[in-house]
Amino acid sequence: MERKVALVTGGTRGIGKEIALELANNNYDIILNYRNANDELQNLKKEIESKDVKCFLVYGDVSKFEDCENIVKQSIDEFSKIDVLVNNAGITRDGLIMRMKKEDFDSVISTNLTGTFNVTRCVIPYMIKQKSGRVINLSSVVGITGNAGQTNYAASKAGVIGFTKSLAKEVASRNILVNAIAPGFIETDMTNVLSDNVKESILNQIPLKRMGSPREVAKLVKFLASDDSKYITGQVINIDGGMVM
Numbered sequence: 001m002e003r004k005v006a007l008v009t010g011g012t013r014g015i016g017k018e019i020a021l022e023l024a025n026n027n028y029d030i031i032l033n034y035r036n037a038n039d040e041l042q043n044l045k046k047e048i049e050s051k052d053v054k055c056f057l058v059y060g061d062v063s064k065f066e067d068c069e070n071i072v073k074q075s076i077d078e079f080s081k082i083d084v085l086v087n088n089a090g091i092t093r094d095g096l097i098m099r100m101k102k103e104d105f106d107s108v109i110s111t112n113l114t115g116t117f118n119v120t121r122c123v124i125p126y127m128i129k130q131k132s133g134r135v136i137n138l139s140s141v142v143g144i145t146g147n148a149g150q151t152n153y154a155a156s157k158a159g160v161i162g163f164t165k166s167l168a169k170e171v172a173s174r175n176i177l178v179n180a181i182a183p184g185f186i187e188t189d190m191t192n193v194l195s196d197n198v199k200e201s202i203l204n205q206i207p208l209k210r211m212g213s214p215r216e217v218a219k220l221v222k223f224l225a226s227d228d229s230k231y232i233t234g235q236v237i238n239i240d241g242g243m244v245m
């Protein structure tokens with residue numbers, strides 16, 4: 001059977017890296033988008049290829065539309081199709097609104113929300129032509145609940161939810177399924193920067209009393225990419241140890 005192809009944005013570390021590895025474990029060829037190259041990236045490529053699938057590295061800043069056009073053009077030149085798009089690239093620039101700089105608001109929106117639009121806008125025409133596809137967007141539980149100190153991030157992740165539901169309605173007739181994942185508190189560089197006090201107060205709000213792992217999120221992505229989820233679209237699936245019910 002022809003192998004499926006998955007494009008993962010921001011796949012160099014954290015959740016994106018685990019998603020790329022998990023999909024490679026399940027026989028997907030991987031298009032790994034990166035913004036900063038380093039030795040680690042070549043090691044990751046080798047690790048993915050050791051699973052007998054292809055790994056195509058493609059540079060691009062998702063907040064720039066021209067970069068996204070290039071990411072998708074190069075991917076199509078290489079594989080002729082994209083079956084699964086995982087919009088994972090994301091950043092935080094936390095701060096209370098009284099102190100938040102406009103650049104911090106803008107950069108979070110343009111990476112997390114506009115970046116999701118940019119890549120999806122470039123990929124969807126190919127999915128429509130091939131009459132199938134999966135789009136999986138990384139949102140966050142704070143896009144549902146809000147969070148003091150994260151007006152920019154929560155707004156971007158709430159935006160991703162509205163984007164997901166609208167797109168799911170638009171493209172369902174073309175056999176393209178669109179869902180969002182809302183992680184809670186996952187152990188990555190993004191959460192490592194939080195102080196011990198903040199971490200402890202977050203852990204107190206989690207019924208399962210621990211942080212999640214990138215691997216656990218990657219398993220959910222694998223499910224949403226697979227045939228086992230073909231009657232699920234337009235949903236936001238929390239993965240948060242029960243933090244938000």
Ligand SMILES: NC(=O)c1ccc[n+]([C@@H]2O[C@H](COP(=O)([O-])OP(=O)(O)OC[C@H]3O[C@@H](n4cnc5c(N)ncnc54)[C@H](OP(=O)(O)O)[C@@H]3O)[C@@H](O)[C@H]2O)c1
Nearest residue numbers: 010012014015035036061062089090140183185186188190
């Ligand atoms: N960790 C959590 O607790 C948590 C919770 C809820 C939601 N999420 C969401 O899950 C996703 C992954 O988070 P993470 O914790 O794995 O974050 P992370 O460890 O900080 O990794 C973020 C990845 O995104 C890439 N990236 C950032 N801006 C980019 C851009 N403009 N263009 C291309 N790539 C870009 C980074 O590349 P560089 O190496 O170049 O910076 C990096 O590979 C994000 O959307 C995040 O908002 C995370």
